[in-house]
Amino acid sequence: MAVAPQVLPHTAISTWSGFVYQGKLALYHCLKLMSSDYAANRDLKLQLESQDDFAIFRRQQCLSMHQVKAYKDPRFSAYSDGISTQRDNARQRGVALAYFHVAREVTNVPATFVADYGPVRFYTYPIPPDAAGNVIQSFCPLNQVDMFIRDELSSLLVNAAMQPAWKNYIVANIQNTLEAIVNLKVIMTHSKIHESTRHQTVIAASEFIEFSELYDVIEANDYAPFENEAFFLSRLQIDIGTYYQEFCERQDSLSQAACQKLDDYLAAITSLNVEGMKAFLRATMPHKKGRFKTLSEFKDQSLDRDAMRLGMFTIFWKLVQTARNDGSDVAFSWLNDGLFYYPTGIHHAAEHQESICHDIMQQAISEDVECLFECGALITSAIDRPSISDVIIGIDATEGVDTAEHELLRENRIGNYKKVAMISLNNVPESLKDAEPD
Incomplete structure (x- = not known):
């Protein structure tokens, strides 16, 4: 019987909520392989979103395929379809190792699991011995993945790679650099697939990270060159993705439509380039202080967990689909009866509105916060205020300009600020x- 021609496998993309977790687990497995045979595994490569959520290749041969699930439900029945699909794919393609990664301990695993689902197995992680003497667990909680990566990387540097001792003092920097490499590829692949509905398999099947890139980081003598704008963009994407996953974890009844809407927002945010991310953060965090000229400054000062979880993502969840205004540098806004509405990360209670307005005004004067120069309202979690400009007293709106421009600039700026309101969700x-019920 003739052998059917090989086809590119389907992609495993279904949601953006776990992309950071997926990338971290992929990196962890790569580090494990490097530790197992440091010299021999330089020619391996990591494939994303094709054979499975990720896969390891040597040349054209798939050595292992990996599926990642961070479901809340611990019951085996919640995972059985995914495990069955992975089993069938592995058997069809002759892949000897198929790993299923989960974030919670799976209960009610059938006693016949090995016979019924081989070659699929649950991926195991090392832990300190428990009361029963166990030293592994078959799940990786979201809040433990960084620890596993750090421990494996520390061991790799000393034992397998035999790197100088000073690298043990910058393990976190090396980890961040490695994660940035993986994350950039994950984001690029997710973004391409999100935009395309016809060529997903072709896109995903061609996306690899050569292990040589990871080896270059492990063996580098100077890590300063890695900390460029692309690096900090990736770190911001990782933070935003982490906060998004935490937001989703806390919602008990997100519908499929709500998940899709939020995924669309995250896809739009993570597709921003360096300048787009700067504009996004200036517009959505207008109360944050600082002269933000580089992404490293944004990373250190403008983004925090609560601003995203309690502010941005809650607003995105409750309001309409994302919209872009042509000709505007602001990534997200809505137009209603001639008034623009801008989502923000401002989640403070109403009693803090005076200080929040003061911070916004100061930041708008020192930085180019685009949305404050159009007629509009800043959407917050709890603050309603007809204008932010009544805190103009005590703020120098003309600092750094000459006398001839003084009065005109003051008049224009105050006039613009009077048009900016704050409105609670x-x-x-x-x-x-959103017309959809909560």
Whole structure:
């Protein structure tokens, strides 16, 4: 019987909520392989979103395929379809190793699991011995993956790679650099697939990270060149993705439509280039202080967990689909009756509104916060205020300009600020609210 021609496998993309976790587990497995035979595994390569969530190749041969699930449900029945699909794919393609990674301990695993689902197995992680003497667990909690990576990397540097001792003092820097490499590829692959519905398999099957890139980081003598704008963009994407996953974890009843809407928002954010990310953070965090000229400054000062979870993602969840305004540098806004509405990460209670407005005004004067120069309202979690400009007293709106421009600039700026309001999520126009019930 004739052998059917090889086809590119389907992609495993279904949601953006676990892309950071997926990338971290892929890196962890790569480090494990490097530790197992440092000299022999330089020619391996990591493939993303094709054979499975990720896979390891040597030349054209798939050595192992990996599926990642971070479900809340611990019951085996929640995973059985995914395990069955992975088993069938592995058997069809002759892949001897198929690993299933989970974030929670799976219960009710059938006693016949090995016979029924081989070659699939649950991936194991090392832990300190428990009361029963166990030294491995078959799951990796979201809050433990960084620890596993750090421990494996520390061991690799000393034992397998035999790197100088000073590298043990910068393990976190090396880990961040490695994660940035993997994350950039994950983001690129997710973005391409998100934009395309016809060529997903071709896109995913061609996306590899050569292990030589990882070896270059392990063996580098100077890590300063790695900390460029691309690096900090990746670190911001990782942070935003982590906060997004935490947001999703805390929601008990997100519908499929809500998940898709939030995924679309995250896809739009993570597709931003360096300048786009700067504009996004200036617009959505207008109350953050600092002269943000580089992404490293944004990374250190402008983004925090609560601003994303309690501010941005909550607003995205409750309001309409993402929209881009042509000709505007602001990535997200909605237009209603001639007034622009801008989502922000401002999640503070109403009693803090005076200080928040003061911070926004100061930042708008020192930085080019685009949305404050159009007629609009900043959407917050809990603050309603008709104008932010009544805190103009005590703020020098003309610092750094000559006398001839003084009065005109003051008049224009105050006039613009009077048009900017703050509105709480509960009081935005009904037409902007999601028609879907909570």
